[in-house]
Amino acid sequence: xxxxxxxxxxxxxxxxxxxxxxxxxxxxxxxxxxxxxxxxxxxxxxxxxxxxxxxxxxxxxxxxxxxxxxxxxxxxxxxxxxxxxxxxxxxxxxxxxxxxxxxxxxxxxxxxxxxxxxxxxxxxxxxxxxxxxxxxxxxxxxxxxxxxxxxxxxxxxxxxxxxxxxx
Amino acid sequence: xxxxxxxxxxxxxxxxxxxxxxxxxxxxxxxxxxxxxxxxxxxxxxxxxxxxxxxxxxxxxxxxxxxxxxxxxxxxxxxxxxxxxxxxxxxxxxxxxxxxxxxxxxxxxxxxxxxxxxxxxxxxxxxxxxxxxxxxxxxxxxxxxxxxxxxxxxxxxxxxxxxxxxxxxxxxxxxxxxxxxxxxxxxxxxxxxxxxxxxxxxxxxxxxxxxxxxxxxxxxxxxxxxxxxxxxxxxxxxxxxxxxxxxxxxxxxxxxxxxxxxxxxxxxxxxxxxxxxxxxxxxxxxxxxxxxxxxxxxxxxxxxxxxxxxxxxxxxxxxxxxxxxxxxxxxxxxxxxxxxxxxxxxxxxxxxxxxxxxxxxxxxxxxxxxxxxxxxxxxxxxxxxxxxxxxxxxxxxxxxxxxxxxxxxxxxxxxxxxxxxxxxxxxxxxxxxxxxxxxxxxxxxxxxxxx
Numbered sequence: 001x002x003x004x005x006x007x008x009x010x011x012x013x014x015x016x017x018x019x020x021x022x023x024x025x026x027x028x029x030x031x032x033x034x035x036x037x038x039x040x041x042x043x044x045x046x047x048x049x050x051x052x053x054x055x056x057x058x059x060x061x062x063x064x065x066x067x068x069x070x071x072x073x074x075x076x077x078x079x080x081x082x083x084x085x086x087x088x089x090x091x092x093x094x095x096x097x098x099x100x101x102x103x104x105x106x107x108x109x110x111x112x113x114x115x116x117x118x119x120x121x122x123x124x125x126x127x128x129x130x131x132x133x134x135x136x137x138x139x140x141x142x143x144x145x146x147x148x149x150x151x152x153x154x155x156x157x158x159x160x161x162x163x164x165x166x167x
Numbered sequence: 168x169x170x171x172x173x174x175x176x177x178x179x180x181x182x183x184x185x186x187x188x189x190x191x192x193x194x195x196x197x198x199x200x201x202x203x204x205x206x207x208x209x210x211x212x213x214x215x216x217x218x219x220x221x222x223x224x225x226x227x228x229x230x231x232x233x234x235x236x237x238x239x240x241x242x243x244x245x246x247x248x249x250x251x252x253x254x255x256x257x258x259x260x261x262x263x264x265x266x267x268x269x270x271x272x273x274x275x276x277x278x279x280x281x282x283x284x285x286x287x288x289x290x291x292x293x294x295x296x297x298x299x300x301x302x303x304x305x306x307x308x309x310x311x312x313x314x315x316x317x318x319x320x321x322x323x324x325x326x327x328x329x330x331x332x333x334x335x336x337x338x339x340x341x342x343x344x345x346x347x348x349x350x351x352x353x354x355x356x357x358x359x360x361x362x363x364x365x366x367x368x369x370x371x372x373x374x375x376x377x378x379x380x381x382x383x384x385x386x387x388x389x390x391x392x393x394x395x396x397x398x399x400x401x402x403x404x405x406x407x408x409x410x411x412x413x414x415x416x417x418x419x420x421x422x423x424x425x426x427x428x429x430x431x432x433x434x435x436x437x438x439x440x441x442x443x444x445x446x447x448x449x450x451x452x453x454x455x456x457x458x459x460x461x462x463x464x465x466x467x468x469x470x471x472x473x474x475x476x477x478x479x480x481x482x483x484x485x486x487x488x489x490x491x492x493x494x495x496x497x498x499x500x501x502x503x504x505x506x507x508x509x510x511x512x513x514x515x516x517x518x519x520x521x522x523x524x525x526x527x528x529x530x531x532x533x534x535x536x537x538x539x540x541x542x543x544x545x546x547x548x549x550x551x552x553x554x555x556x557x558x559x560x561x562x563x564x565x566x567x568x569x570x571x572x573x574x575x576x577x578x579x580x581x582x583x584x585x586x587x588x589x590x591x592x593x594x595x596x597x598x599x600x601x602x603x604x605x606x607x608x609x610x611x612x613x614x615x616x617x618x
Contacts, residue, residue, distance in 0.1 A: 134173065
């Protein structure tokens, strides 16, 4: 992996660099910003907000509901177990199992979506600097085109005072 | 947040993981010994048979089921409270959430063990799982025990994930600050977390969805635990209000457990700068509200039974009001209502010490409440010739004590391996509320038009 990046202490500097990189012609999706905590107050952090996760969770819930309905109804008919004065397929008690499996489906779908969309677990090398854990904010570009590197470095310098690093 | 305060915050919260005193090992050894004794007692019970316990006709449920209900109740401290506070975006939740979520996971694990301990042949517990076996044995979905299995599995899975997901960024933080095998272990646990804006957004969306999903599950779990009782035609059990009554009791005991855990951590790990008196003050108000709610439920239940005057129920009623169980009953009322109400209703007394004293009372009171739901009803069923007595035997007492030690041991070890306060969430709480998006947008336009 090839990358150019710089570390900044203040989010406001990052905002300035972000604008600079956009102005240098870099598409927004190629700009990597890494921080040790979520920063909501600035425009650069508002990208990537849109997500299908809520719908996927609902879909997971639906799958859980259908699976539970199948599990309870089919097996109550396949292995008939007369209990008291109850019918073989007892919807009232089955609702409890169906509810739990619906929620389990939604929860598992959420977690799987998180892992896939956030790209974790990650095995391949990715742009990172341990100084991020000290509160620094990393701004960089992974695998930049050679002819853009000078412009990127120029934009990174807009943050002021940051060492520009290459890997 | 300045870099210096960022570093100080990180160092403060990671300190307990980096420094280990002899006190830690002494505590682990002490608690570990009790847990080992409890495990040994359980194996002894398995070897000798259930005759070693005081459980006998007609009281087939006693200490173990009391502990099951009690620990499942304690588990409501974490995920439920944390989810509510997350959804309403309560700023003061930040240092509290992980302390609470850990309680849920460990209390659920311990609670879920009790139906297994209670089985005569615990190694056959997997018969609860719906799988097509050669014996054509299939779980009866009409049995509340099977509902328990589904509810507890869902809640435990959800709670573990609810706890683990926000821990990933903290694992990454520890990965960057450690070397050797610790660096390797925490690196694996961090799953390659970088902290990109996309990852943060996805994590926050996931936590939001999990909080929404886990709330009804938490309520359902204790409702289903109450169904273990209310589905049976036993005096004082067959009640429509058992569901909400159990849920309220669970949240009540859960908050008490959380207050005690937080106060202990604050003292032992020197987290005074992060767990402030205001956190205890707010939790104390919640505890007071739950105490009043508990009092309301108990009054409603008792009044309805007394007014109905049904003979079998009145037997249980009087044996708890002024019979052999009366000392336990009135101790429960004092612990769950009189003590919390008199301490927490006065602002001056709603201090850390006051909250801890009230919480200790609540834990004792709620354990007694669970015991008084289980045993008096079973020992006074419909026909007097079937009445009986129950006296706990050393095996049951030892196993009960060891579960409290197990909870403390697991909590102690967890606090040693993972920051007990979520570092990144606390940092978010320190952000200045700039939200000057419009100004940034104008600056962006300026740059794009005239770089």
